[in-house]
Amino acid sequence: MSNIGSYDERVKNFDWKIAEKELDYKPGNIINIGWYCSDRICEKGYGNKPALIWEGSTGVEKRFTYNDLRLNSNAIGQFLRGLGIKPEDRVCLFMDKIPELYIGFLGILKMGGIAQPLFSAFGDESLFVRLDNAQTTAIITQKKHAPKVRKIMEKMPYLKHLIIVDADPAKPLLDREVAFDMEKAEKPEKFDIHPTYAESPSVLHYTSGTTGQPKGVKHVHYSLISQYLTSKWVLDLQNSDIYWCTADPGWVTGTSYGIIGAFSSGVTQCVLDAGFSADNWYRFIEKHKISMWYSAPTAIRSLMKAGDEVIKKYDLSSLRHLASVGEPLNSEAVLWSEKVFGKPFLDTYWQTETGSIMITNFPGMKIKPGSMGKPFPGITATVIHPETFEPFNETGKIGLIAIKPGWPAMMRTYWRNEETYQKKFKNGWYLPGDRSSIDNEGYFWFVGRDDDVINTGGHLVSPFEVESALLEHPAVAESAVVAKPDFVNMEVVKAFVTLKPGFTGSKDLDLEIMNFVRKKLSPLAMPQEIEFIDTLPKTRSGKIMRRILHAKEWGEEIGDTSTLEDD
Amino acid sequence: MDEMQEIIKTYVIKEYVEDDTELTYDSPLISGGIVDSFSMVSLKRFLENKYNIAIPDDKATPEAFDSVNKICALVREYVK
Numbered sequence: 061m062s063n064i065g066s067y068d069e070r071v072k073n074f075d076w077k078i079a080e081k082e083l084d085y086k087p088g089n090i091i092n093i094g095w096y097c098s099d100r101i102c103e104k105g106y107g108n109k110p111a112l113i114w115e116g117s118t119g120v121e122k123r124f125t126y127n128d129l130r131l132n133s134n135a136i137g138q139f140l141r142g143l144g145i146k147p148e149d150r151v152c153l154f155m156d157k158i159p160e161l162y163i164g165f166l167g168i169l170k171m172g173g174i175a176q177p178l179f180s181a182f183g184d185e186s187l188f189v190r191l192d193n194a195q196t197t198a199i200i201t202q203k204k205h206a207p208k209v210r211k212i213m214e215k216m217p218y219l220k221h222l223i224i225v226d227a228d229p230a231k232p233l234l235d236r237e238v239a240f241d242m243e244k245a246e247k248p249e250k251f252d253i254h255p256t257y258a259e260s261p262s263v264l265h266y267t268s269g270t271t272g273q274p275k276g277v278k279h280v281h282y283s284l285i286s287q288y289l290t291s292k293w294v295l296d297l298q299n300s301d302i303y304w305c306t307a308d309p310g311w312v313t314g315t316s317y318g319i320i321g322a323f324s325s326g327v328t329q330c331v332l333d334a335g336f337s338a339d340n341w342y343r344f345i346e347k348h349k350i351s352m353w354y355s356a357p358t359a360i361r362s363l364m365k366a367g368d369e370v371i372k373k374y375d376l377s378s379l380r381h382l383a384s385v386g387e388p389l390n391s392e393a394v395l396w397s398e399k400v401f402g403k404p405f406l407d408t409y410w411q412t413e414t415g416s417i418m419i420t421n422f423p424g425m426k427i428k429p430g431s432m433g434k435p436f437p438g439i440t441a442t443v444i445h446p447e448t449f450e451p452f453n454e455t456g457k458i459g460l461i462a463i464k465p466g467w468p469a470m471m472r473t474y475w476r477n478e479e480t481y482q483k484k485f486k487n488g489w490y491l492p493g494d495r496s497s498i499d500n501e502g503y504f505w506f507v508g509r510d511d512d513v514i515n516t517g518g519h520l521v522s523p524f525e526v527e528s529a530l531l532e533h534p535a536v537a538e539s540a541v542v543a544k545p546d547f548v549n550m551e552v553v554k555a556f557v558t559l560k561p562g563f564t565g566s567k568d569l570d571l572e573i574m575n576f577v578r579k580k581l582s583p584l585a586m587p588q589e590i591e592f593i594d595t596l597p598k599t600r601s602g603k604i605m606r607r608i609l610h611a612k613e614w615g616e617e618i619g620d621t622s623t624l625e626d627d
Numbered sequence: 628m629d630e631m632q633e634i635i636k637t638y639v640i641k642e643y644v645e646d647d648t649e650l651t652y653d654s655p656l657i658s659g660g661i662v663d664s665f666s667m668v669s670l671k672r673f674l675e676n677k678y679n680i681a682i683p684d685d686k687a688t689p690e691a692f693d694s695v696n697k698i699c700a701l702v703r704e705y706v707k
Contacts, residue, residue, distance in 0.1 A: 117655060117658055117659045203646060204645050204646040205645065206646075333660070335655075335656075335658045335662070335663060335689065336657070336689055337657065337658050337693070339690070340658055366688075516665075517665070567672075571672045574672065575642060575669055578665075578666060578669060583665035586665060586666070586668070
């Protein structure tokens with residue numbers, strides 16, 4: 061029996077108080093996610109239960125009980141406080157998926173800081189714009205990533221501490237650097253957890269838009285209410301589950317469901333900190349007897365590509381429930397998983413700003429492969445006309461997805477960018493920026509983004525950021541960046557480039573520019589294809605018409621070209 | 628040690644290793660998290676440019692790119 065039981069009954073009788081009651085939270089009381097994810101589970105008698113089973117790329121395994129989680133997060137909280145870091149200071153986590161990332165997140169929240177996780181593959185430019193916007197006080201990182209921070213330290217006078225969790229004792233630390241060894245650190249039995257309340261800021265995640273710099277999405281401690289209940293009703297987390305969320309906590313799934321949802325539910329979570337290989341993933345499931353697996357369409361399609369033969373080598377009978385997030389899950393992938401695992405991956409739809417799952421397929425519900433499913437109980441979602449912003453009266457119409465604001469995990473603002481935040485609302489609806497339709501049974505069907513943002517492997521990449529980076533390359537005169545279809549990643553970055561006089565397009569220049577962007581921004585943002593062209597299509601006022609290039613890549617109609625410069 | 632092994636290893640260190648991690652010809656590149664799946668595209672492009680070959684996409688798997696030695700074996704299949 062699934063946790064949600066009857067979807068229709070839940071919708072009828074829904075109140076967020078259900079989660080508040082289960083978490084023993086009363087409005088106005090202290091609510092601290094760090095405490096809920098560690099101390100509370102221990103107080104409930106599960107201190108010795110495995111909380112985190114971590115495996116590194118060399119096969120090394122580390123295990124942490126809930127009591128270990130409590131003590132180690134106390135240690136990190138105490139260490140940060142000792143450095144003079146104050147409540148609401150931003151503390152960046154810039155690490156691979158190592159235990160210090162998961163436990164550090166809880167430690168930051170326990171001392172009242174705002175956790176700012178950043179993807180460890182970010183290049184120095186991507187890192188700098190996000191740290192600069194947040195005016196980050198401290199960064200917790202590994203020695204392998206420290207050089208990228210050192211490169212930009214000079215430009216960040218507000219950054220007081222670079223904390224290295226695996227510093228080499230033989231090498232002297234530089235100015236503002238400090239070592240922290242979680243294993244050797246004193247682990248205080250008692251730690252004064254900062255009294256955070258429902259609206260106290262907790263997490264700052266950065267996300268990309270079409271224009272402008274990345275936006276810092278501010279979440280608060282009350283987000284726990286949605287994250288806990290969606291973990292219970294959608295991911296169906298149960299006390300005996302061995303859970304694997306493959307997302308990196310540098311992105312929102314990795315924190316909302318890879319840390320908060322998992323640990324506040326008291327399940328045992330496994331983490332594999334290694335690059336992708338189908339063999340290794342199936343081995344990991346078999347070894348740890350994973351029962352609930354939350355992954356992404358990109359990974360699922362990569363597994364499909366690896367073929368069905370490899371699956372036969374492993375016993376995957378422990379798998380009980382599968383879910384997917386990041387980009388729409390195509391019907392072929394749903395049908396494939398049903399064929400090879402005996403159960404479908406259930407698609408879940410949400411985004412950094414929503415903080416928790418919004419529209420989804422539920423355990424026990426009739427699954428329509430390729431559909432996003434239905435709104436979570438308590439979430440009012442619909443599709444509205446893109447110009448009038450009024451909901452459609454009939455089914456099947458394509459429009460903008462719109463959600464009534466007010467659920468617990470919704471972002472509270474964009475950091476230092478209230479103006480852009482306000483633009484996300486129209487006619488009383490929050491607009492995630494996606495288009496879909498609703499069928500006559502209330503199922504949502506994803507159509508696409510409503511802007512130029514590229515969704516590659518479930519991560520959003522801003523064409524503006526890539527174009528800006530391209531322009532810094534000495535050979536590039538102008539650039540336009542669009543999404544290109546891709547079987548595994550759904551979309552990848554494609555750049556159209558015009559060159560400065562004296563430069564000629566070549567295979568070597570192509571590779572040089574790719575690597576230039578990869579190092580500056582991230583591997584996700586690196587154009588997987590560069591096309592050198594003589595001129596870019598522009599409006600008569602000189603604005604580059606990405607729409608035309610996008611249509612060309614997708615084999616679509618170009619549409620109205622009346623404003624095209626050379627028409 | 629042959630020339631191809633050394634060229635590829637030097638390139639991987641230069642482009643993808645951020646610290647002083649030592650690399651052998653058998654170090655796991657993809658499963659070891661040194662080269663991620665997105666960056667594999669640029670590594671494939673390097674090999675194609677350097678050796679004037681075209682590696683079919685279905686042969687450019689994480690397994691085939693998982694060490695310098697495995698990459699060399701793959702490249703040799705296409706070098707005339």
